Amino acid sequence: METMNIKSKTIFTGDNLPIMRGINSESIDLIYLDPPFNSKTNYAAPIGSKAAGAEFKDTWTLNDVDAAWLDLIETKHPALNRVIHAAMTDSDKSYLIYMAVRLLEMERILKNTGSIYLHCDPTMSHYLKLAMDAVFGKENFLADITWKRYAAHSLSKSAVDTISDHLLYYAKDNTRVMANRVTSQLDTEKLNKKFPHVETETGRRFQHVALEQNSNRSSAGEVRKIGDKTVTSDIGWRWNQSTFDERIAKNPYLIYWTRSGKPRYKIYADEYSGEPVGNIWTDIPYLASGDGERTGYPTQKPVALLNRIIEASSNESDVVFDPFCGCATTLVAADRLQRDWIGIDISVKAAELVVERIKGDQGLLEDIIARDDVPNRTDLGEIPRYNAPENKTQLYGEQGGHCNGCGEHFQTQHLEIDHIIARSVGGTDHIDNLQLLCSHCNRVKGERGQEYLVARLNER
Secondary structure, eight states: OOOOSSOSSEEEESOHHHHHTTSOTTOEEEEEEOOOOOOSEEEEOOTTSTTTTOEEEEOOOGGGSOHHHHHHHHHHOHHHHHHHHTOSSHHHHHHHHHHHHHHHHHHHHEEEEEEEEEEEOTTTHHHHHHHHHHHHOGGGEEEEEEEEOSOOOTTOSSSSOOOEEEEEEEESSTTTOOOOOOEEOOOHHHHHHHSOEEOTTTOOEEEEEESBOGGGGGGTTOEEEETTEEEEOSSOBSSOHHHHHHHHHHOTTOEEEOTTSOEEEEEEGGGOOOEEOOSEEOSSOOOOTTOTTOOOOTTOOOHHHHHHHHHHHOOTTOEEEETTOTTTHHHHHHHHTTOEEEEEESSHHHHHHHHHHHHHHHSSOOOOEEEOSOOOOSSSOSOOOTTOHHHHHHHHHHTTTBOTTTOOBOOGGGEEEEESSOGGGTOOSSGGGEEEEEHHHHHHHTTSOHHHHHHHHHTO
């Protein structure tokens, strides 16, 4: 596990891909991302709102795709490549390529004990689920959480109104993921309904639960001394005699007697930690237009939603990362919960909103760092020359001795090391950007991208 090479409370402005490529591997505890949804809509914050000036395009074409992204996916990630080519339209493929290269970086920077929540809607959730399976492993899928945003619209033109979003929840390693129990608190009315009785001696609200149960038939016919009474159960007891004695000694009012003389035990409202939350979240409302939390930012999510995610999947001082941080809701929630945080957004407005919202929270200006550069990784050590023998040996094993162009098998001396993304357009000498090609394919490709080589080979 690597140490973080970026200070906490840093907000980056710019494309998140090169910035993520500058973050050390295995240095993030929790990632939440609320990326564009491929909604075929362009968003802008209203004039006069706190977020005025913030906007983003959510319409995708192949012109939005860097050929180098596809080169990397086609060469190094065949399962992910198959997902992309299963998409029905060029717009869907473009969106998936954009997301795929970024998900690969998120997988790299996430700690082995970490987890990731991808927020999406039904537009692309099915494709994104397959992409996440390919990147993080199907076995590391933990849940598809449905968040009910608002009630159905009475004027909806659709027979079934879409009122929910999806949160695709994955672990880096499902055997090591850190997770805290998530509960939902009840309001006063529901709490009183759940605990309808009031204890005369103390005024505490409670409900009562059976002390006899069929699943413990081994104790059927046994006697229990409860206070000054002796009771026999025909079906079996939940507790043995010592448990009765210990619990009644701690609370002499614990036992509730029914009119028929059956003992039951009390569960108190003031000891209730909340109802366990499953994968259907209906208790966190979407932000209404007049909500004081609103900044006017397009697609803003409530802090309560991020509070639940952060509390469920991180601890204090863990690093929370949002690569599409928008109006900084994730960062605000992380800051309140004493987590370290890092955010990225393409809009300069995001950095302004981070400062404004957290300053409003704390009543003072925290040491928030705004950057627009690409950080330098400190976990790589000295990268060997691209044509170093150890690189060739590793790549030969990864490719099974086959050329990554024509697919033919060669002995190692007949394969040459090639940059997937040429150095002239920003490719590095790191092993992740290298492949083995036979001499013919290497000459055909030259300094061009992998897609050029594939197209030329398909002409034969």
